[in-house]
Amino acid sequence: MTSVRGKPAPDSGSSEIHLRTREIRLFTGLVLGAFLLTHFSNHALGLVSVEAMEDGRSWFNRLWRNPAGTVLLYGSILVHFLLALLALYRRRTLRMPWREAAQLILGVSLPFLLVGHVVGTRIEWALTGHDSGYPEVVRNLWVLNPGIGARQSVALLIAWLHGCLGVYFWLRPKSWFPRSALLLYTGAVLVPVLALLGFAEAGREIADAPGRFGTPVPPSSDILPAAGPLLYAAFGGLIAATLAARFIRSVPLWSRRVRVFYPNDQVATVPLGFSVLEASRSAGIPHISVCGGRGRCSTCRVRVLDGHQRQPPPTPQERGTLARIKAGPNVRLACQFRPTHDVSVVPILSTGRNGVTALVRGGRAQGQEQEIAVLFCDLRGFTSLAERRLPFDTVFILNRYFEAVGQAVEDAGGYIDKFIGDGVLALFGLKASPQQAARQALDAALRIKAALVHLNEEYASEFEQPLTIAMGLHAGPAIVGQMGYGQATSLTAVGDTINAASRLEGLAKELDVELVISEDLASRAGLDLSDRDRRIVQIRGRAAPLGSWIIPRADGLGR
Template sequence: MKQTETRPASEAAAPGPRIPWREIRLTSGLVLAAFLLTHFSNHALGLVSVEAMEAGRAWFNRLWRNPVGTTLLYGSLLLHFGLALQALYRRRTLRMPVREAAQLILGLSLPFLLIGHVTGTRIEWTLTGHDSGYPEVVRNLWLLSPEVGARQAAALVIAWLHGCLGVYFWLRPKPWFPAYALLLYTAAVLGPVFALLGFAEAGQEIAGAPERFATRAAPASDLLPLVGPGLYAVFGGLLAATFAARLIRSANLWSRRVQIRYPNDQVATVPAGFSVLEASRIAGIPHISVCGGRGRCSTCRVRVIEGAEGQPPPTAQERGTLARIKAGPNVRLACQFRPSRSVTVVPILSTGRNGMTALVRAGRAQGQEREVAVLFCDLRGFTSLTEKRLPFDTVFILNRYFEAVGEAVEDAGGYIDKFIGDGVLALFGLRTTPQEAARQALDAALRIKAGLARLNEDYASEFEHPLRIAMSLHAGPAIVGQMGYGQATSLTAVGDTINAASRLEGLAKELDVELVISEDLATLAGLDLSDRNRQIVSIRGRAAPLGSWIIPEAGSLGR
């Protein structure tokens, strides 16, 4: 019998070059956001005067009414709308998070809200040469047709909200975003507020002196009345065609159904072209997917037990992720694998236990890579101390010690990750820059040293020898997220940075010193330790050794 050799998914043949649709959509969206920002800024000048608005409009027109600006603006608008239609068509299901649905709906509605405004300003100028200035536009929208003005104001706010959602989805994974989120949110709110206030102030100014802002009538055009209805028909037709294409595709796919078989005789029947992850969700089968089904993690991966032959090869994104985790034979990402025929799979990361299922459904298993500073501290000789004390006395001393460490870390701006026996792991940089995180960690170490000194002074009669401490400080990337099981789930961090910090804390014990600081953290904190003892530390599982500074007395850094 001839045996068929099966290659790992990560070794499948590479498909052709991929068009970066997401990047193109983002770029076109940023161009439109820049236009809105300059437009809002021009409106906000109405808080000064109508003349200031007109002066600002001159600069605005120089930016956007030249051949390059016109091509960039309207090309981006058409491209962005077309890519929104493409995204709508490519979705296998219209079930999506509320924020994604809001962004899609707002984006598709924009052309219909702006056609009247664009026709009455830019297209009229193109056809007749009549340039509608702010006095004419504001008078028409504020005095003559306030209902149209309200609709245009709503359109600008909707456009701004759509852009803000897009920028939020783009910046959300960035490690620095939490530190600047409040500033960006404030700017996003104030932009349309100042624009609308400027528009209202200009309306009041023109209403108070209409003769001062008299304008000439626009030249007649036989073509202009047909432009608006024509644009509505074109954009409406494109949207209707997209939904019609979805219906045709759905009917075609449902005529070619495939079965996804899971353990415990669970079966999901879906149209060909649906991913395994989509099949799991449709059938209500718990399936982990930390990144939300975008192929950016490997938590949804499955092992193909039967039916691997003849299936579509992995995409470039899936192939890269599988290669990164050194995936074995017949392993695929459920969010990227779209079977063309029936298949049997087994999810590699099980969700059978209630704790993990609850995490997946609640969406609390999200994690992200961040640049953090890490502090490890541990009491020296505490085991021998506990041997001579009653359990209650030991607990009392530990709690006083934990209280001193916890207050020091929180006062410095850090977060207590966990208590490990008489040791403590603290994180810095969850909401700050790496430089600030490093300075906070150093501050916390000095506060811990001072707190331990007070503890030794307060309980000197209780201790045969003063309590001593060993600490380490390190900085670098780590995966931060909710981890654990059931009620024992908490925010924590894992990765090489945590392991290295733990090893440095062990070095502090070996050398009988109070603090060891990595060169990485010292550099970020702007700390000059050239006059201190330096050692190169080899860390198990880490290719490169780690330079570190040995500080026998932590308190000496504060002097």
């Protein structure tokens, strides 16, 4: 397939290269993060003593100053910086959310902030053999040159913040991230705080006893004074060359433009090669992108209304993400879709009212894939019961039933998603492990059955026949998030797991039993049902059948 003017359209080979560069950049970033973590941990030993810092430094040097550690560390620094410049070059527009801009600016500024420290420690050691220990370094930065020490502390904090932003963008789309976010944030704050406190404590210890640690004189070197300016010039030249290459590339591209049409008569006219997300940003059109345009999430997806046929096909990364969410044929990821002809699109996730504000808040407002357990329950024969009663009586009975079910679900640790007629959908595992969620759902089913028995006894004189119930239990992945419009927005879940649980509740009705439990939930709950009737259930829209256990009476399971 070719694009306009005979240029080849992006193929799978180039997209694979892009994916590999992201993976390499992530790996090198993690190496640098590990270096900072061990470096800060060494600083934090200053809270014990300067001697403890020196003892820790011996282990630190064994890790990072051996040949393999040296190649890994400095190779990662160089490769990470070059890949950052490559990412800067590939950006079609410099308009971006503030978090992405902060990560980019901090990363580009780091070499200039750290050159002095690297020259005074690692390069000096490599050229002269003089190994600057903590007493000498802390004396120079705390006692003799506190201004340089303050600048160095700021540089290390910027390096840590840059790394934390990178890890945040990497982990944010993960389903488990919200459950671990508080712990990760706490660690991200404590590590630099303890490091600075350790450095300050070591500085006070050396200032109070200036003669205790000696004053070694490092050997001189004719090359060392020139190392700093050379590194500044090299990094500055690389950045300037990248910006110049961006400008040279953009000149011919502006002569070949495509138009992206949005709802409400909005149009973005951009050079050929821009992604739809970049087109939105360049035109100032709000467009959601949780992962920062890296193709790791699907929040930027758009539905192509017109002009789909002549566009380049999705890249492997885009196809994988779209397949994961089971997107339709006309759905594309805006961050990966680079139209070669005019195209009309509509963002699927709204940026109005609830859309942007909810996504900015983060957490479940964005919608996350999460392993949960689901309970569907429904009164059997309630329609015929309601037909023979006054509306007031029907409402009274329903409210008492809903109260009993709601109390049972909450006591078991679950969350009432919604009431549907005389049915109830409950979710478990929003703040628990999948195993615990399955046990909670099973406990809720038993509590509901017990509550219904009590309700039948309490109103026996009012019912011609006791109320009976059908329940379905299933566990698996679902998208959990704030959904709805205006005041009707609430936390809910959608996906195959919800549909399957509803189908199991319907099967319970068909078989005239109280409970049907999927094998997935029984396995997670550690429930042995091998002596029960097993059925294979076909779920509409689900490729694989679902193994399920038939439970005629829920209270027969016991607690």
